[in-house]
Amino acid sequence: MNTDGGGEDITTDGIVKNFTRGVDGFRWGAYTDFVLRLVKAVGKWLMVLSLCGAVGLQWAALQSIAWAGMLLNYSRGGSVSMAIEKTFDGRHPCPLCNAINKAQQEGGKKPEMQLTAKIDMDLPRYAALLIPPLFDFSWPVFAPDGCGYSPEPSVPPPRAA
Numbered sequence: 001m002n003t004d005g006g007g008e009d010i011t012t013d014g015i016v017k018n019f020t021r022g023v024d025g026f027r028w029g030a031y032t033d034f035v036l037r038l039v040k041a042v043g044k045w046l047m048v049l050s051l052c053g054a055v056g057l058q059w060a061a062l063q064s065i066a067w068a069g070m071l072l073n074y075s076r077g078g079s080v081s082m083a084i085e086k087t088f089d090g091r092h093p094c095p096l097c098n099a100i101n102k103a104q105q106e107g108g109k110k111p112e113m114q115l116t117a118k119i120d121m122d123l124p125r126y127a128a129l130l131i132p133p134l135f136d137f138s139w140p141v142f143a144p145d146g147c148g149y150s151p152e153p154s155v156p157p158p159r160a161a
Helices: 028-055 057-076 079-087 095-109
Strands: none
Touching: 028 057, 057 079, 057 095
């Protein structure tokens, strides 16, 4: 492996392995690589979070957090089995559970659209006026070798005597 003096490491087949070093000696290629990988990872996580929000997984996550908090609160004053029973029986909801239920009910309501007129998707039919062509037109025929215009001969070529 030889170096051409410009700060790049070049292999025998000419592929650059490291990017040029800056004036301060910092390898900008490694930094750029890190930033690109970071942006790609952040993009993937944003996509996952947006898909989770689209299918409504935020309510399931909040409900799980509410249940965990209820289990902790109810287990302080009694046994674990009684805390589990109070948490999941539905008669003892916490304020977070009430807020989640209210938000789910409000989010599920969609305003109804009133249809005022029927949309007619049919195109009107008009009588077609057919006009015969004014002159006979035929497309030019090109020679098979592609050298240019070659009209078809009107008479056969003469025969050799």
